[in-house]
Structures are given as structure tokens and as C-alpha cells.
Amino acid sequence: WDAYAVVNRGRETRQPLELELPERKILLKEDGTVDRVVVPERLDAHKLIEEFMIQANVAAAETLEAKRQALVYRIHDAPSLAKQESLREFLQTLGLSLARGAQMRPNQFNGILDRVRGADHEGLVNEVVLRTQMQAEYSPSNIGHFGLNLKRYAHFTSPIRRYADLIVHRGLIAALGFGAGGLTQAEAERLEEVSALISATERRAMAAERDTVDRLIAAYLAERVDDRFDARISGVTKSGLFVQLPQYGADGFIPVSSLDGDYYIYDETARSLFGERTGKGYQLADRVEVRLIEVAPMAGAMRFEMLTDPKPLPGSKRSFHKAKGRARASQSRPGSRGRRR
Template identity: 90%
Template sequence: RDLQDEGVLTKERKGLARVGALPHVTVLDIFDRDADGVLLARPTEHTANGPPPIVSIRLSRSGSGPAPGIGDRVLAKTFPADDTNVALGGPAYTGRVVKIFEKRTDAVLGVFRILQDGTFRIEPVERRQPELIVDKEFQNGAKNGDLVEVEPARASRYGLPRAKVLNVLGSLTSEKAVSMIAIHAHDIPHIFPADVIAESEAVKPATLDHREDWRDLPLITIDPADAKDHDDAVFATPDLDEKNPGGVVATVAIADVAAYVRYGTALDREALKRGNSVYFPDRVVPMLPERISNDLCSLREGQDRPALAVRMVFSAEGRKLRHSFHRVMMKSAAKLAYQQAQAAIDGAPDDKTGPILKTVLKPLWDAYAILKRGRDGRQPLELDLPERKIVLKPDGTVDRVIVPDRLDAHKLIEEFMIQANVAAAETLEAKKQELVYRVHDAPSLAKQESLREFLQTLGLSLARGAQMQPSQFNGILDRVRGADNEGLVNEVVLRSQSQAEYSPKNIGHFGLNLRRYAHFTSPIRRYADLIVHRGLIAALGLGPGGLTQDEAARLEDVAVLISGTERRAMAAERDTVDRLIAAYLAERVDDRFDARISGVTKSGLFVQLPQYGADGFIPVSTLNGDYYIYDETARSLFGERSGKGYQLADRVEVRLIEVAPMAGAMRFEMLTDPKPLPGSKRSFHKAKGRARASQSRPGSRGRRR
């Protein structure tokens, strides 16, 4: 009845069904993934003769529905699969999850500890879980400091619950240990199966068959100094066509991964399962084995490598006139780091950059100046949000946190890659070839209105219009550049944006202000790019390894899967950084820090330490002297009596009170007095009304003193 009230179930007329057929709506247990990464389930109850039918779970393309996993019990709508699929041994049904009844709770991830009295404890990774006792007979070979997976027993009435060790995942006393927690917590595949390794080792280097010979073209790679795989190379020259005065020809060559990773192979299935490489401060979990990613496909200096290249012609104003794709054999003329290339342009060339300064580097920078004119005219969203990088010691702990300089060398490569991605999408569309777009929707109307109300509290206006444009946001950002609230406005504009994803249906890319966009330039680390490469090979008749009809028919499901693996990677990377920083600051409890408010909720304030890029929490119950009201419009907590309070992006001083390194969590105490809030009086009565409605809710009241 509850499900009926929720609209999940509806009454239907009774009808006939074949014996053993699944109901249209039924309860399923998800038990595994197939070779393509699709979740597989069985009916919880099955009374017919024979084994229960297998159901392949199809995820919502929008990503808005429930996110099930292995071990979950779900309510799903089921549909008979295509007869051809069943005849080939595929699942008999497909299912769409409408509700998750039970999330898997049997296993707990934690650190095995041996106490001074010789007893064993599990310190769970999740902070909200209690410690667990492990009896000696259930130790399963675990040692002090090991990351383990345990199965909790039924909780006793008194004392801590008990558990038994199921798996020892590794030691946290070794290097590269912190990322292991995120790898296992987020279920990221990190060990290549034997058949995948065998297949990669058996691959033969590509030949000149079906390729143009570009080995004399001085393409170069420009990457981070510590990069191990190099999947893009660039070159530029003035356009000699008299009809295009001042124009340039920009060339981007991308590693031809499709030459080695063919659809349906073990390599391909594992790459799809991973979806993308995952980058932690202490390790990389690659999408492809090293034999492919760091050797055969890496555009190493002085070595023949297969590539898929695009040659683009731009006018002097930065408008692209035409482009063409080529399957080539290339040889990188130089492997450069960003800082190395930039130093050469800035007047300090070294032994490697000096000989190619006039012939290669300066033409690249001249071409970038022209492409930048086109970018400036396009007006993509220009947020100013510095990125931080963790530098580790040899033992895997944090040495320091830095904010790398944003060089023109970075911007050059970024713009060359964007233009190559656009060219790929345009060609595939023109050839009517199926593809996976990189799409980014405009902010929802609700988010636009919320942002508009917030900006009004700062005396800023955001015009209403039929279609929002990035230039409107840029106008706001320009108005606050250099002002005290610049960081606040950048943060709120960022949070108003939609999340980019992959889709076979094009809606454009709002942030880049592009009508069509696809990922083409990183097939070593993103499966989406490999799909685009295969599409180009098929559409242009460039030889073997093109997109097959079977693969094209599955692009909607693949887009959902790789959008999910991308979000999984981002969450795992973020969690690892949080744990590393928390461990780094664990010895500094009671120290004072300069901080910035990075989030405001009715239960308290999230604060970020700009020096480290780390976040912690200040509970509203610890804010003294007033009854604090949450003003959603102004992104603030302010006192009912004083009208003073704290707002998103405020700079404050805080004291570190508690650190939980395994959870990556920190709790702070506010040391800065509340300030008068511009705009809080205008939204005071609205916020006060909302607050009174939730006065009885926990976490909404600060202490009165």
C-alpha cells in the first residue's frame, strides 16, 4: 500500500502470462555484473521449475534514479528481452529500478588494530559506524594496520559488536595505502584479470597499413612533468593559403587506442567496466594495462606510434574554416613539461627547447593567440577556482600542498584539445554516425532563480531571459573581480551549474558555450574517447577497429555507465585527498587556522583551509551567543536577535578540535565573531518563517549565552 501511495505500483487488470514469467513489477536481488559492466539480478522469490531467470539492470540515463549496486534488493519494472538476445545466451529480462529496499550492509571496511592488551579491534572507515571486536579465531591472518573487510555479527545488548575478518586488502603501514581505502570503498576495479593482461601482452605494434606517414612532422607532447602516458601531441604552422591571410593550421594527434583495443575483447570489456582512469595523489588506477597505456599507445619521443590526427584551419579571427581527420604513423619530436615549454617562450630555453623554439614552439603560441580570439568571442564560462596539488613524501604521507601556476602552456593545450573535440563531434554528426556526446545542460530554472535571489542580497542582478548564456554569468563575475566577495560569487555560480555527463543525445555544452562537443583527446584514460575514435574510423573508412552496429546500439547504456564511473572516480579522488589532509593535520589539534566558509546548512558551517584545500565542519550548536537561523537565499546563518552571522565564502579564524583520519573528517570551533550580513534583513522574515517551522528539528539551534 505504501508503494501504491508513492506511485510506484498501480492497479492493473488481471491478464494472462506464460508459465514462469516474471511479474511486470517484482523484487530482485542484484548479484553480479556481466562482462560489459551491466548489473545482473535474480527474482527474490521464484516458484516455477528450473533456474530463476536473469535480469539485466538498465540504469536511468539521466542519472536521477536510484543508484543500485551488487548485493542490493530492489523493486524493478521488468521487460522481456529481445528474442535474439535470449537465443545468444543473454538475460531473459531487462529491468528498471524504481526503489531500493535494502542496500548491502553485510561488509564493513576498516583498519585492523591490535590493542596493548592483545585484543583485536576494527576501526571502521565510515566515522558513523562503531568500533568492532574481533575474536582470535576470526582474525583470518590480519595484522596490525591492515585494511580489512569484515562481517559484523548481530549486535549484542551490551558492549561493542563483534565481527569476523573476511578479506585482508593490504597494509596501511606501506606506501600508497590511503588510496586503497577509496578503491575498496567505491568498488573500483584495480587488478587486471589474467586474460586482460595476456591479451595486452600479445598485442603487436601497429604498422603503416591504412595510415599516412607523418613521422617527419615535428609534433611534440606537452604534459605535466611526472606524466607517464602521453596521448596527445600538437603542431602548428601559418596557413600559406592566400585566401586566408593571417590564418593558421593547427594539428592535434591523439594516440590510436582503437588499433589495439577492439570491441568485444577482454581488453575492451575491462576498459568499459572501469570507464576511466582514476588519479590519486599516490597512484593511478589505469583504464588500460601498462603495456597499452604507457607503452604501445604512449606518444613517446623518438618512437613510431599510431595516431588519429585532426588538421584544423583557422582564420586570423580564430574562426575555424575547415578540418580533416587522418589515421597516421607519427614520431614525437620532443617530450616537454608545461613549465619547460613556458620557460622557453618566456626567454629561458634549455638544451631541448632551444633548437625547436622558432620552428615549433613559437608557431604553437602564435596559433594559440588566434584560437584565443575565437574563445574570447565564444565567451565560455570563466570561473576562477584555483586547483591544489598534494606533494607526497616517499612514504606516501603529505609533504606539502601547492597551488600550481596556471600557465599559457596549459591554456594552449586545453584550447587545442577543445577544438579537436569539437571537430570530432562535427564530423560524426555530418556523417550521421552514432556517438556519445559530452553534454552540459544549462542551470535549471530553480537553480537560476535561487542564484538570482542570492545575487540580489549582494546588490547584483541576473537578468531573466528565455535562454541563459555563459556571458551573463561572466558579466557577474567581472563585476566582483578583486572585490571581497569574489570568492563567494564564484563559488555560488559554480554550485548553480549542472553536472556534465555523456549521452548519445546532444543538448550542447553550456559551460564551453558549444552547440556540439565530444571527448576525443584522451582515449588512454577515458572510454568515451575510445568510442569517438571508433566512430571516426567507421565513418571515414580509416581501416579496422571502427564502431560496430552492435556497439552503436548499446551507446545509451554505455553513456549511463561511463557517466557513473566518472562520478565514482571523482568521489574516490576527493575522499582520498580528504583522508591524506586529515592525517597530515592530525598532530595539529588545538592549532588555529585561517579558513573560508565553503558551505552553509541549517546544521552548521563547512569551512575550508585555503592553504590545504581541506574541509571541516562547525556544528551550529557550538556557535555562541544567539539563536542562528539558516537563510538559504543568502547562504548564511544569522542570529535572530542580532542579525549578525556567517555567510558562504566568509574568511574566518577557526580552531581544530577533532580529526578522524580514516574518515577524512575534521571538526572545528569558530573563533571569529559574527558580522552584519548585507541583505540578511531583506530576507530575514522569509528565513525566520522557515526557521520557526523547523525549530523542533535537531541541529537548528545554536547555544544562547
């Protein structure tokens, strides 16, 4: 623990990106069906292991660089200014300001996360900040790791399940003269091609994992059609509302055509749907109550019904005529008319 205290002080000085995104864990019964969905508590022991693994990965990269041995880095580029602008617009809908233009650093993203800690929309802001980031990948050319705020980083600690780690191990064997099995010169010359391939297969594996989790949770909730759930609006489009059930990490959709009592107009800037007649509506990050209407387990899809009444939206009156004009222009085209309730 004393050693962990030392490396943790280094982490605090380094100020990596500190996202709080609880990971769902699905517990299965003996027959392979879902028993329950839990979010395991993250303990100091987990943080200790994580930080030591990061330090081991850094040490591997530094050793290979010092020996002038070719290696596969784990790189993570800074987010684009366009993504930062999208984040700024999103934060505005929550009453949070963010300066325009300059390239942000991890500690500045952490400042945003600190401002929403304990708020209802804390989880959503963490997710949007994550989506603002570029995707990490493998490359023989080093640009550093933005999220971890490190100048060099490689994957070393899991050679039994990640090919990038195995390449790093074989590079160390060659660089340190540990005997047979080291990375050959011919293999080192192909690292650009190999890095692109393992980056692509990693993305494919992550997509498969997400699809599997969505299907398992949908199958689990299929027995609860017509039940009510507390939810949060996680996305707004002109077609309807995406909602998330925090207890399960499950996502579903509410079609705009199912929202009763008004004709709803999409306000892209405010990320909201508001009623043409009342000006009331629904906005990103709102807490709502929903009813599960339909489940498609094989697609991992769920459809919900809104039970919470629309609320007055700040600024909806100001943007009403502008949004209304856009909506009417769209509806004048054949086949674009929405359903009025």
C-alpha cells in the same frame, strides 16, 4: 603561438563559461603521506594545450557527423531556471543583482564573475556558479555543450584513459576506412546504453577522487589540531557553519551549539546565523579565524571552533521577527530545541 592566438580569438568570440577554480595538487612523500598541498599556477602553455584539445574534440565530432557515423557526444545542458533562481538569491546576500526568469547564456555568467574579480568572495561565487550548472555527460544524441558554448563536442584526445574517447577513435577508423578495429554496427546500436554506463562510472570516479583528496588533507592537518587558520564561510545551515581553508582547499564544520554568547537563528534567505539577543552573526562568504578542534582522517572530516566575533548583519533586524517565529515554531516540536549559549 601564432596559431594559439588565432584559436584564442575564436574562443573570445565564442564566449564559453570562464570559471576560475584553482585545482589543489597534493604532493606525497616517499612513504605515501602528504608532504604539502599546492595550487599550481595556470600558465599560457596550459591554456594553449587546452584550447587545441578542444578544437581537436570538435573536429572529431564534425568529421563523424559529416560521415554519418554514430558517435558518443559530450553534452552539457543549460542550467534550470530553479538553479538560476537559487543563484540569484545567493548573489543578493552579497549585494549583487541578477534578473529573474530568462535562460542565461555563458557570457552572462561571465559577467557575474567579472563583477567579483578581486573581491574576497570571488572564489565562493565561482564555486556557486559551478554548482548552478548541470553536469556534463555522454550521449549519442547531441544537444550541444552549454559551458563551452559549442554546437557539437566529443571527447577524443584521451583514448588511453577514457572509454568515450576510444569509442570516438573506433568510429573514425570505421568512417574513414582506416582498417580493422572500427566501431561495428552492433556496437553503434548500443551507444545509448554504453553512454549511460560511462556517465555513471565517471561520476563514481569523481566522487572517489574527492573523497581521497579530503582524506589525505584531513590526515595532513591532523597534526595541527589546536592551530589557528584563516577561513571562509562556505555554507550556512541551521545546524552550523561550513568553513573552507583557502590555503589547503580543506573543508570543515562549526556546530551552531559551539557558538557562544547568544542563541543563533538560521536565516535561510540571508544565508546567515544571527543572534536572537544582539542581531549579530555570521554570513555566507565571511572571512573568519578558526581553530582546528578535531579531525577524522578516514572520513575526511574536520571540526573547527569559531574565533572571530559575530558582526552586525545588514537586514537582520528587518527579518528578525519572521525568522524568530519560524525558529520558535520549529522548537515547539519534541526534540527540536537547540542549545543556548
